[in-house]
Amino acid sequence: MVEGPSARAYAMRIDAKLKGEVVRLFWARSRRLFVSPKVVVGKRVDRAESFGKNIILKLEELAIRLHLMMYGTIHLYRLDEPLLKPERMVRLWLEGDRLRLVAYNAPIVELDSYERLMSRLRVELGPDPLRSEWNPEEAARRLKASGTKVGIALLDQRVIAGIGNILRNEILFRAGIHPERHVDDLNMEEVNRIVEEAKRLTDMFLKRKIKGERIGPILMIYNRFRQACINCGGPVKFYLQEPIKRKTFVCERCQH
Ligand SMILES: [Zn+2]
Numbered sequence: 001m002v003e004g005p006s007a008r009a010y011a012m013r014i015d016a017k018l019k020g021e022v023v024r025l026f027w028a029r030s031r032r033l034f035v036s037p038k039v040v041v042g043k044r045v046d047r048a049e050s051f052g053k054n055i056i057l058k059l060e061e062l063a064i065r066l067h068l069m070m071y072g073t074i075h076l077y078r079l080d081e082p083l084l085k086p087e088r089m090v091r092l093w094l095e096g097d098r099l100r101l102v103a104y105n106a107p108i109v110e111l112d113s114y115e116r117l118m119s120r121l122r123v124e125l126g127p128d129p130l131r132s133e134w135n136p137e138e139a140a141r142r143l144k145a146s147g148t149k150v151g152i153a154l155l156d157q158r159v160i161a162g163i164g165n166i167l168r169n170e171i172l173f174r175a176g177i178h179p180e181r182h183v184d185d186l187n188m189e190e191v192n193r194i195v196e197e198a199k200r201l202t203d204m205f206l207k208r209k210i211k212g213e214r215i216g217p218i219l220m221i222y223n224r225f226r227q228a229c230i231n232c233g234g235p236v237k238f239y240l241q242e243p244i245k246r247k248t249f250v251c252e253r254c255q256h
Helices: 004-018 114-124 136-144 165-175 188-211
Strands: 025-028 045-051 054-059 062-067 073-078 090-095 099-104 108-113 237-241 246-250
Touching: 004 045, 004 054, 004 073, 004 099, 004 188, 054 114, 062 090, 062 114, 108 114, 136 188, 165 188, 165 246
Parallel strands: none
Antiparallel strands: 025 090, 045 054, 054 062, 062 108, 073 099, 090 099, 237 246
């Protein structure tokens, strides 16, 4: 499952290897090609970045957006290397003079001008803790205005971009907030605590991803429902939060 930190780690890896490469061959299987794929050939890869769970390749005035959802992957190959997966799974193929980027099973592949693509994302997404324009006050405002339970609001990409289910559970445990609390009942100190944990944990997850370390060892509540709470020794409760039906872990002694 790709959360914001995984998307950023992908982008950093692509950026380090593909920056400066001039596109010689490009094709994509997608209904979201808003400019002709032909114009990609001859463009230089300026950088790769992420916004929420999206990976964005900037190619001069153009951009490609990839969203991997649950099953998508991106591979970088030397030109003489064979593909690791069958060609029917390929959604995007971008080849330069040295390397080839192949995206498999990515449900969203979009091609457009960089400006248009980024302005659409700025409408669709809330502040991203991993981007330089991160704005905690704006995130707090959006969380408070979301009009739903906090556990549901945190997965809404318009509130904070890049939060997935693992981060959501860990943020609420560390902030001591029960996922069933309605945001209208949270005071500003609680809202700010959640936003601070979102930033702190997103950074921590990214650090481990960059080092190639698993995040399992730093999880305090996620998937620990047969174990005692790490904080108080009490039982960890597991349920599917309605109506989103996402795996939810809570210690009702530590989270109020
Ligand atoms: Zn506890």
